[in-house]
Amino acid sequence: MMAFCPEIKVLDASIRDGGLCNNFRFTDDFVKSLYEANIAAGIDCMEFGYKSSKKMFNPDEFGKWKFCDEESIRAIVGDNPSPMKIAVMADAGRTDLDDILPKSESVIDLVRVACYIHQIPTALKMIDDAKAKGYQVSCNLMAVSQVRTEDLDAALQMMAKSAADIVYIVDSYGNYYPEQMAALACKYVDVIGAVGKEVGIHAHNNQQLAFANTIECCRWGVNYLDATVNGLGRGAGNCYSELLLGFLKNPKYDFLPLLEFVQHRILPLRAGGTLWGYDAPYMLTGLLNSHPRSAIRFLKEGRIDYARYFQELNDGE
Amino acid sequence: MMAFCPEIKVLDASIRDGGLCNNFRFTDDFVKSLYEANIAAGIDCMEFGYKSSKKMFNPDEFGKWKFCDEESIRAIVGDNPSPMKIAVMADAGRTDLDDILPKSESVIDLVRVACYIHQIPTALKMIDDAKAKGYQVSCNLMAVSQVRTEDLDAALQMMAKSAADIVYIVDSYGNYYPEQMAALACKYVDVIGAVGKEVGIHAHNNQQLAFANTIECCRWGVNYLDATVNGLGRGAGNCYSELLLGFLKNPKYDFLPLLEFVQHRILPLRAGGTLWGYDAPYMLTGLLNSHPRSAIRFLKEGRIDYARYFQELNDGE
Numbered sequence: 047m048m049a050f051c052p053e054i055k056v057l058d059a060s061i062r063d064g065g066l067c068n069n070f071r072f073t074d075d076f077v078k079s080l081y082e083a084n085i086a087a088g089i090d091c092m093e094f095g096y097k098s099s100k101k102m103f104n105p106d107e108f109g110k111w112k113f114c115d116e117e118s119i120r121a122i123v124g125d126n127p128s129p130m131k132i133a134v135m136a137d138a139g140r141t142d143l144d145d146i147l148p149k150s151e152s153v154i155d156l157v158r159v160a161c162y163i164h165q166i167p168t169a170l171k172m173i174d175d176a177k178a179k180g181y182q183v184s185c186n187l188m189a190v191s192q193v194r195t196e197d198l199d200a201a202l203q204m205m206a207k208s209a210a211d212i213v214y215i216v217d218s219y220g221n222y223y224p225e226q227m228a229a230l231a232c233k234y235v236d237v238i239g240a241v242g243k244e245v246g247i248h249a250h251n252n253q254q255l256a257f258a259n260t261i262e263c264c265r266w267g268v269n270y271l272d273a274t275v276n277g278l279g280r281g282a283g284n285c286y287s288e289l290l291l292g293f294l295k296n297p298k299y300d301f302l303p304l305l306e307f308v309q310h311r312i313l314p315l316r317a318g319g320t321l322w323g324y325d326a327p328y329m330l331t332g333l334l335n336s337h338p339r340s341a342i343r344f345l346k347e348g349r350i351d352y353a354r355y356f357q358e359l360n361d362g363e
Numbered sequence: 364m365m366a367f368c369p370e371i372k373v374l375d376a377s378i379r380d381g382g383l384c385n386n387f388r389f390t391d392d393f394v395k396s397l398y399e400a401n402i403a404a405g406i407d408c409m410e411f412g413y414k415s416s417k418k419m420f421n422p423d424e425f426g427k428w429k430f431c432d433e434e435s436i437r438a439i440v441g442d443n444p445s446p447m448k449i450a451v452m453a454d455a456g457r458t459d460l461d462d463i464l465p466k467s468e469s470v471i472d473l474v475r476v477a478c479y480i481h482q483i484p485t486a487l488k489m490i491d492d493a494k495a496k497g498y499q500v501s502c503n504l505m506a507v508s509q510v511r512t513e514d515l516d517a518a519l520q521m522m523a524k525s526a527a528d529i530v531y532i533v534d535s536y537g538n539y540y541p542e543q544m545a546a547l548a549c550k551y552v553d554v555i556g557a558v559g560k561e562v563g564i565h566a567h568n569n570q571q572l573a574f575a576n577t578i579e580c581c582r583w584g585v586n587y588l589d590a591t592v593n594g595l596g597r598g599a600g601n602c603y604s605e606l607l608l609g610f611l612k613n614p615k616y617d618f619l620p621l622l623e624f625v626q627h628r629i630l631p632l633r634a635g636g637t638l639w640g641y642d643a644p645y646m647l648t649g650l651l652n653s654h655p656r657s658a659i660r661f662l663k664e665g666r667i668d669y670a671r672y673f674q675e676l677n678d679g680e
Contacts, residue, residue, distance in 0.1 A: 047540065047542065047543060223364065223610065224541060224578070225582065251571075253606055253609070254568075254571055254574050256571075257570065257571050258541055258571070258572055258574075261542075265542065288643065288646065289646060292646065292650045293540065302670045305670050305673070306670050308643060308669065309667045309668060309669055309670070326622055329606060350626045351626060352619075352622035352623070352626055353622050356619060356622070
């Protein structure tokens with residue numbers, strides 16, 4: 047525990063996952079301040095949001111980080127003279143490939159293609175497209191805790207053969223315990239690492255295990271670690287960046303700029319009513335391996351009748 | 364992960380550790396309601412507070428659970444007709460042995476003797492006393508993360524030879540990562556388990572690892588698991604009972620009565636200003652392996668300048 051692993055990279059997903067809490071309505075000032083804090087903290091990559099299709103989603107109904115136009119990102123980072131890379135997420139079935147410019151025209155470095163298990167073929171096509179345009183590409187297979195083992199094994203083989211550089215374990219529902227996460231990490235690293243690709247982890251905090259699961263993955267060769275400042279993210283939120291940098295011993299990391307961001311930006315965001323973080327209803331959806339949407343609704347309605355909510359979850363919605 | 368370990372026992376420490384947040388000023392109604400919720404949840408043992416010396420602490424300055432007079436406990440539990448056992452904590456150097464009645468006159472089942480490393484001889488004397496009076500006895504060596512390895516090894520040998528039935532790993536400062544906790548659990552179980560005693564774990568949530576560390580310990584033969592409802596406890600608080608019961612597969616456990624207690628009792632307690640749970644300053648004391656007292660003061664003063672506080676911690680107080 048005194049050494050560090052130089053291969054490990056930390057990706058800040060605060061704006062993208064946090065955008066799910068406030069319809070991506072972060073001010074430029076907020077995003078710029080996080081960009082600067084992340085650079086000061088030594089974060090390796092910062093995700094700015096989704097590349098969502100404007101044919102499918104009305105730009106009037108969302109903040110700009112739902113779409114991540116090139117000029118929106120450049121308004122924050124210019125040509126990004128920093129060593130920190132820039133990522134966006136492209137959802138299978140919700141993205142216009144034409145919106146993804148050739149890398150030579152973009153400040154984006156990494157395109158993260160997110161999909162559910164039935165969308166793997168769509169995702170592979172998107173991965174090929176982004177790779178051909180010159181990007182580093184990841185494949186983020188979501189809700190893996192609901193994927194049947196034989197389907198996951200097949201998907202891992204397909205992702206191993208794909209053009210993706212990184213394949214992510216995504217515990218969308220915050221369902222896994224560390225012991226299970228270790229087994230999953232070994233499975234991914236076995237198949238994906240064998241072909242020279244990297245494995246990543248994106249954890250959720252439904253059972254207060256996002257940080258524990260993330261550092262458990264480190265032990266088994268998972269090198270891309272997603273985190274968000276103060277755990278900002280949908281529902282129970284994510285692995286806290288400040289905890290993760292406190293754990294990683296690489297001297298290039300410094301969590302103090304993130305704590306300053308918490309002080310100056312996160313506390314006002316929370317005070318303004320943006321809601322995230324561990325709470326009892328998220329534990330229940332995590333335990334039941336289900337989407338947090340009903341827990342989010344439960345809390346928005348001001349309900350606190352947890353036991354009754356658990357019965358509703360068991361009855362089906 | 365589909366089976367369960369019938370040897371595992373869960374001890375609720377909410378009133379004792381939570382009493383450190385409010386000077387033990389819980390109403391009888393609150394304690395009775397928790398007692399009933401714990402029984403309904405299948406909790407194996409409930410700790411009511413400290414047996415503190417009234418010569419050292421003025422009863423006018425604390426609630427009754429600082430002292431746990433026999434009649435205070437009986438006002439809640441009567442003769443305790445339930446299968447749930449009753450525990451109290453006796454701090455080395457802060458307890459009058461005369462306050463601990465013979466077991467035949469008491470509804471208490473388990474006396475938990477807490478000490479720091481330099482108090483081991485005092486603790487052993489207290490253990491002998493409680494054992495001779497007829498109680499089940501545990502030895503809770505606090506702040507083990509600050510104990511030198513050779514001292515811990517010597518202390519474990521002394522505790523192994525003592526009359527204690529259970530020896531607890533106590534991560535008072537929330538300093539350990541699960542990988543370190545696993546090594547510590549193996550060390551305790553090796554020495555303590557070899558002489559037919561049980562090992563327990565009492566974790567703190569400074570780095571959001573109380574639950575993760577507790578279930579990690581389960582894997583290595585630690586059978587007594589401390590938890591508190593909603594993590595109620597000093598500073599960053601403890602392992603959440605509701606998360607722990609959700610993890611343990613023993614059908615005798617049911618977390619729903621605890622969630623109802625959260626709804627009806629914990630939310631009003633929080634709303635009334637009692638403060639506990641993960642927050643940035645507790646992460647910092649956890650990382651630095653130090654007592655949370657300055658973090659508690661920081662938050663009570665309404666401070667949010669985390670980076671400056673970290674400098675203060677590094678400068679010494």
